[in-house]
Amino acid sequence: MAENIAEKLAEKQREISIAEFFEKNRHILGFDSSTRSLITSVKEAVDNALDACEESGVLPDILIEVHKVDKDNYRVVVEDNGPGIVKEQIPRVFGKLLYGSRFHALKQSRGQQGIGISAVVLYAQLTSGRPTAVYSKTGKNKEAHYYELVINTKTNEPEILMEKIVPWDRPHGTRIEVEMEGTYVRARKQSIYGYAKSTAIVNPHARLTLIEPTGDTQVFERVTEVLPVEPCEILPHPEGIELGTLIKMLRYTERRRLTSFLTNEFARIGHKTAKEICTKAGVDPDVNPSDLSRDQAKRLLEAFKTVKIIAPSTECLSPITEELIRKGLEKEYDVDFIATTTRDASVHTGNPFIVEAGIAYGGSLPKEEKTDLLRFANRVPLLYQQGGCASTHAVEKINWRNYELLQPGGSGIPQGPVVILTHVASTNVPFTSESKEAIADIPEIVDEIELAVRDVARGLKNYLAKQKVLAKRKEKEEIIERVLPKLAEKVSEVAGGPQPDIQPIVAKIMGNVLVQKTAEQNDNTSIVTIRIKNFSESQKEFKLHQVSAVEIEDPTPKPRVSSFDGQFDNIWKVSIKPNAEKKVRYTVKSEQSPGANPLVEGILAEMVTGADALPKKRVSE
Amino acid sequence: MSVEEELLKAKKEKDSVTKQRLLQIIKTIYDQFTNEQIPQLLIPTRTKSNIAFNEESEVWVYGERESARSCKTVRGAYSLLKSSYTIEFLNKQLDENRSSTLRELYYISEGWKLAKFREQPESDRMIEDLEIITELQRENFHVRPEENGATIFGPIRIKENVERRGKVSERVIHCIDDVGEGGYQIPYNVDNLDFVEHDAKFIIAIETGGMRDRLIENGFDTDYDAIIVHLKGQPARSTRRLLKRMNERLKLPVVVFTDGDPWSYRIFASVAYGSIKSAHMSEYMATPAAQFIGVRPSDIVNYDLPTDKLSDQDVRALQSELTDPRFCTDFWKDEINLQLELKKKSEQQAFASRGLDYVTDVYLPERLTSLGII
Numbered sequence: 001m002a003e004n005i006a007e008k009l010a011e012k013q014r015e016i017s018i019a020e021f022f023e024k025n026r027h028i029l030g031f032d033s034s035t036r037s038l039i040t041s042v043k044e045a046v047d048n049a050l051d052a053c054e055e056s057g058v059l060p061d062i063l064i065e066v067h068k069v070d071k072d073n074y075r076v077v078v079e080d081n082g083p084g085i086v087k088e089q090i091p092r093v094f095g096k097l098l099y100g101s102r103f104h105a106l107k108q109s110r111g112q113q114g115i116g117i118s119a120v121v122l123y124a125q126l127t128s129g130r131p132t133a134v135y136s137k138t139g140k141n142k143e144a145h146y147y148e149l150v151i152n153t154k155t156n157e158p159e160i161l162m163e164k165i166v167p168w169d170r171p172h173g174t175r176i177e178v179e180m181e182g183t184y185v186r187a188r189k190q191s192i193y194g195y196a197k198s199t200a201i202v203n204p205h206a207r208l209t210l211i212e213p214t215g216d217t218q219v220f221e222r223v224t225e226v227l228p229v230e231p232c233e234i235l236p237h238p239e240g241i242e243l244g245t246l247i248k249m250l251r252y253t254e255r256r257r258l259t260s261f262l263t264n265e266f267a268r269i270g271h272k273t274a275k276e277i278c279t280k281a282g283v284d285p286d287v288n289p290s291d292l293s294r295d296q297a298k299r300l301l302e303a304f305k306t307v308k309i310i311a312p313s314t315e316c317l318s319p320i321t322e323e324l325i326r327k328g329l330e331k332e333y334d335v336d337f338i339a340t341t342t343r344d345a346s347v348h349t350g351n352p353f354i355v356e357a358g359i360a361y362g363g364s365l366p367k368e369e370k371t372d373l374l375r376f377a378n379r380v381p382l383l384y385q386q387g388g389c390a391s392t393h394a395v396e397k398i399n400w401r402n403y404e405l406l407q408p409g410g411s412g413i414p415q416g417p418v419v420i421l422t423h424v425a426s427t428n429v430p431f432t433s434e435s436k437e438a439i440a441d442i443p444e445i446v447d448e449i450e451l452a453v454r455d456v457a458r459g460l461k462n463y464l465a466k467q468k469v470l471a472k473r474k475e476k477e478e479i480i481e482r483v484l485p486k487l488a489e490k491v492s493e494v495a496g497g498p499q500p501d502i503q504p505i506v507a508k509i510m511g512n513v514l515v516q517k518t519a520e521q522n523d524n525t526s527i528v529t530i531r532i533k534n535f536s537e538s539q540k541e542f543k544l545h546q547v548s549a550v551e552i553e554d555p556t557p558k559p560r561v562s563s564f565d566g567q568f569d570n571i572w573k574v575s576i577k578p579n580a581e582k583k584v585r586y587t588v589k590s591e592q593s594p595g596a597n598p599l600v601e602g603i604l605a606e607m608v609t610g611a612d613a614l615p616k617k618r619v620s621e
Numbered sequence: 622m623s624v625e626e627e628l629l630k631a632k633k634e635k636d637s638v639t640k641q642r643l644l645q646i647i648k649t650i651y652d653q654f655t656n657e658q659i660p661q662l663l664i665p666t667r668t669k670s671n672i673a674f675n676e677e678s679e680v681w682v683y684g685e686r687e688s689a690r691s692c693k694t695v696r697g698a699y700s701l702l703k704s705s706y707t708i709e710f711l712n713k714q715l716d717e718n719r720s721s722t723l724r725e726l727y728y729i730s731e732g733w734k735l736a737k738f739r740e741q742p743e744s745d746r747m748i749e750d751l752e753i754i755t756e757l758q759r760e761n762f763h764v765r766p767e768e769n770g771a772t773i774f775g776p777i778r779i780k781e782n783v784e785r786r787g788k789v790s791e792r793v794i795h796c797i798d799d800v801g802e803g804g805y806q807i808p809y810n811v812d813n814l815d816f817v818e819h820d821a822k823f824i825i826a827i828e829t830g831g832m833r834d835r836l837i838e839n840g841f842d843t844d845y846d847a848i849i850v851h852l853k854g855q856p857a858r859s860t861r862r863l864l865k866r867m868n869e870r871l872k873l874p875v876v877v878f879t880d881g882d883p884w885s886y887r888i889f890a891s892v893a894y895g896s897i898k899s900a901h902m903s904e905y906m907a908t909p910a911a912q913f914i915g916v917r918p919s920d921i922v923n924y925d926l927p928t929d930k931l932s933d934q935d936v937r938a939l940q941s942e943l944t945d946p947r948f949c950t951d952f953w954k955d956e957i958n959l960q961l962e963l964k965k966k967s968e969q970q971a972f973a974s975r976g977l978d979y980v981t982d983v984y985l986p987e988r989l990t991s992l993g994i995i
Binding site: 475478479482483484486487488490491492493494495497500502504505508509 | 644647648650651654655657658659660692693694695698699701702705706708709712735736
């Protein structure tokens, strides 16, 4: 009985093609809604275009067109000036899932698995029933090839419906045209426009032209002519490698001795380290790698963790750089302040990674909305699943009130006219799912993002603190220069009294030292009083100068007098506590006017009301 | 001395007191300048957290807390500057025996440069501030509001004393026989009114024009000997003052009939307890004996009235009323909590769903009986 069932089941059991699998599970690849499908399609094509251009050293010039075909269908065209694809490869690049050049390379690139663009082709043929058209040309004097193709979902092989040679005025490049079901939106971050804008920020070397279904053309111009440093391939780093991978490498290596295997197939293992690892693991360094047992392999893996091995090389990474993130933000946002940072490289599970962050503030950004979070991984904008992303979690961990931003409830994304940008570049960005919209919460990565964001947030905090002081100062200046004189004038006019001296009140409001000189005219002398009052909160020490044309008489306290150019400089040393008041008195012959205003030395001019600072050049003694 | 001369003399004396009190404010600021104090004026804080019940007058007045308009801040400095310009203007206006409306004052400030008001509510507030400091009323400053068009209609004879260009004249008006359907329009200065005679048993103050017209059309005033006062939304000072005077002088009970939503409860509160914005006038304007007829949230249930959903703002307003000391009674707590539970509100005119006569034949008589008015 049981046997029969097993046999019956066996009749139904057969291989599932990868294409069939994705036909049924398209949401995994980011085709779960009609809006998102359109965005994902553009994104996959543009990611490929950017990768291709950069690998061949061409400044990317990419055209994105979205046309409305009928009620539900759109045609998406993406054209680049990249190196093109050789004729034989065209059908498989576009018409076969899991076919690509980058899967086996340990290197930072946008695409990895070779799924993206063929998934677009698959989605298009499923929803519109139309094949995908591809143009490609590999050089000036080469012919342009045109293909119309679909994917045979049973076999996961391309099916060519038409192939011909066509005239094409581009010197080289690739153009793909797909028709599919979709919904075009614009007014939000999760849109083709939003994707293009975000992409333009982190790819300041690229020019993107977007023609929308309305016919509106938007050019995201490049701001640098310098291509990013081309990341290079690296060998796997022993830290973080898994047992299965190690066993596989041991079995298929061409090396005949374990030490040679370790030094040649891994990054950062020299001869000495290799020996040390073998000793630690208790394995013969001269043994043939393929003879190692599972147990020995496991001991080897443990030795990787205990022996000190230097971190993987970071040459394989290509950060955007602080300067270009700044330029990118500058060109796409009208703001008052930008801070950017590129952190040193770190390692997660054997993969090197670099985190960069930027923050933009003020300008025309909306004041009372939640902060815009721009997340990137290997220069690709992440538009969906913000709540599940390590970048978001890192930002949410921060107490933004410490950085002068509003944070309702004391946690989560801050509020204000702010854009926060995070970029994780790695040979292997750990995504939470195949649609590559959220970075997994690897502790090392979350920590690095948090440090990077804190770094730029500190810059913002300093800026805001400075602005606050300036605003306060400006406010006080408005009071003392505009309002107070007018108020004194008006109240004395209405009250019918002489206009009061407003200097003491100015000093009080500013928290300054007041120097107030008054003169009382007698028959042939005038008695001068210089009143000093400290309205600040700290003790002040300075010198008070009073220049006079004649010698002053009966001064209390006595000044030190020096003469120059026939004039006398009377100098008092003043030391005055907060809220204390001191007076200097002297007499001069009445023919003489009370003389110039007193001057101060050894105190900032801004801290004094009623006296100027002594000009620097006169401080000769 | 003729009566007219005496009136004018009394008026002059009143004006001179007003001038003195206004100039005292200027003097205060001036002295602060000469005493090296940062100029400031202290005014009672005008929020719901600073109103207190006065046991004697049974109305809500400002509490002990004061806020300073100080030259330490830009806002305070401008406020003082504007005060001084306003006082200068009022002073001149009193000298010349002229008057102006609140709106005119706002436009007059146009020429004051730095001291110009940005919007009329700002100049209105300034006048209120000056009322509070001087303990006078804006009528003393010769400043009057716009007519707001509130009316009374009912069996009462009123004598108006009108002063124009220095001449005083009298007019006697019966508020049914001598007026059209629109009723007698309440003047801004109701202290110039005398009550000659009346046949009324109570006064009913109504929020909306539609309900007022319904009562008049149905002959509610003659059937029940009622004086109908149209509040026209949040009532003007003159309307509230008139209600208080009629209540005190004529010993007539006052009932208030509004929509059943939080904004309407505030209308009742300002009639009965005094408003937060002009709590300095409460003793002069509030009618503590006024009773609330409805629409009560419990009426929505009891009379099965057609309803609208409470908006978010309505809910916030209700919640704010729960912390408003004026509504801190069991009646209001129960009703407001009930309404928050129902999540519904009703207009007074919702009674029309039971027929046009329902409100005058059933609802109001029932409510008036239970309040002990009839």
